[in-house]
Amino acid sequence: MGLLSKKDSKLILDPLADNNPITIQVLGICSALAITAQLKPSVVMAISVVFVLGVGNVVISLMRNIIPSKIRIIVQLIVVATLVIIVDQVLKAFAYELSKELSVFIGLIITNCIIMGRFEAFALGNGPWRSFLDGIGNAAGYGVILIIVGFFRELLGSGTLFGFKVLGDPVEKSGLYAIGYENNGFMVLPPMALIVVGLIIWVQRSRNKELIEEN
């Protein structure tokens, strides 16, 4: 990558795979289970978190030398809350249906462990540019898993992708449904999200044996 130095590009690429916030650090699981029944909310959630974490990391990084360490958690919370409210208002203004669907979970980005974790672990000790890359990278790593889970859950659970009936119409019995295929209702239920995340972790660790923890 010409644009970024090797060290900088590592900040973006690492969280996408070998240090993924969901599958390796096991953070941010709750929202990954709650909103991934459909692909669209998964994508919107991913974009929202990329925005909040990217901007938030820069803001915290710019203020890192003037934040008194005793109240830094409160400052972090104010920053992330502000950003989340912006996201929430934008969604309500331009995608009202979707914001209804995501309901409380946009607000709950505030409590997403990944965000506070990156503020604490990275933005407080690094410059704005590197913090920005780190924020984008981690949020993208989170988003990638969300989108993979959302893809499988919507395709197998509802037979659609982004609401398009890719497998045929279950009511009119066209496409796959004509030969007796049926949607898997289990995929729509939250426990299946946990199992899909588990399967992703399984695949990832069997491809890269270094990731397997010793116990």
Add this chain to the structure above:
Amino acid sequence: MGLKQKLHTLKEKYKGKKMAPAFNALHTFLYLPNETTHSGSHVRAADDLKRTMNTVIMALLPCLVFGIYNAGYQHYLATGEIEAAAGFFSGEFWSFQNFAMGAWTVLPLVIVSYGVGLAVEFLFAVIKGHEVEEGYLVTGMLVPLIVPVDIPLWMLAVAVIFGVVIGKEVFGGTGMNILNPALTIRAFLFFAYPTWMSGDKVWVHGAVERAKEIAAGSNADAISGETILGSYAQNQDVLYSLQDMFLGFIPGSVGETSKLLIIFGALFLIFTKVGSWRIIFSTLIGALAMGLIFNGVVEMGWINEGSKFYGLMTVPFWQHLIIGSILFGAVYMATDPVTASQTNKGKWIYGFLIGFISILIRVFNPAYPEGVFLAILLMNVFAPTIDHYVLQGNIKRRMKRLKVKTA
């Protein structure tokens, strides 16, 4: 050279190579194993694991045979081609026609269950390079017995793959699983394809087809076969006599209808010491206790007739044992030595809670007409915790005794 010898030479030839476990698997599956079990949390005895499994399969065979006849019987009874059977040895029931129809519908379930399940086991044995485990022998027989006859085969295949991989292999294979694999398969089917696992159409072969024909404009009579629990849950009248329920001439999952044969299977398992009588009896006691509580609630007048739970609450407590699959669950599922509690005291607690919770779900959740499989899966998860506290309690008591002596 016999097949056994041939397999043996093949096995020797491929020793240490990638396909070795597959040949070894076939060899072990068809003939006596070379080694007996020496690891995993099984009961250790002179018998090897396969002997234990075969005993369970022998106890299950009467249920399978009855299930085959019953599948045909329910079909012809629903279409009105035969009269209701009078007694257990009634010719209306044990006819060749019933057997042929039943075999046509039930044997594919058995074949798919074993074929897919063993394929997954072989695959894992080859990938992980270990010996194949016989664990699937019993699961493969249990699965066709706990599903409706008309379940589409591809659904069963998907569920078997899910159950064996997620229920067993991810935990390390036979002897390491937390959940009963057969019940994991049923739970998957139940939540994934609820329309094929409940209602009044799936329990009788041909009913779904007939409903489709009628929807398409045919003027044939609809076939339906509501299970007894289904009728109770909707506060409808139950059309079957107690004798029918006990002998098993009722619609239901393939193998669980005949309480008489399950009791024979239970005696066989207890006699051969393969199944734990503590678990079987405590499960039944738990179910009776919960049934008594509900009867008491009705007796005290704490619930009015308009309540949707009223129908099931008024069922006499002992009848809970002969409707639904509590007996089948208690005898063949709860006693699985891998997933049950290991300590004797723990077995009593484990079984009691299974029975207790089964009836609780059965009565209070009309969406799940039968709660036995959920109760057993739940208690599977808690079995190690129960054992832990039983052991700790024992240690504490002995420590106290030690202190008294030394003081």
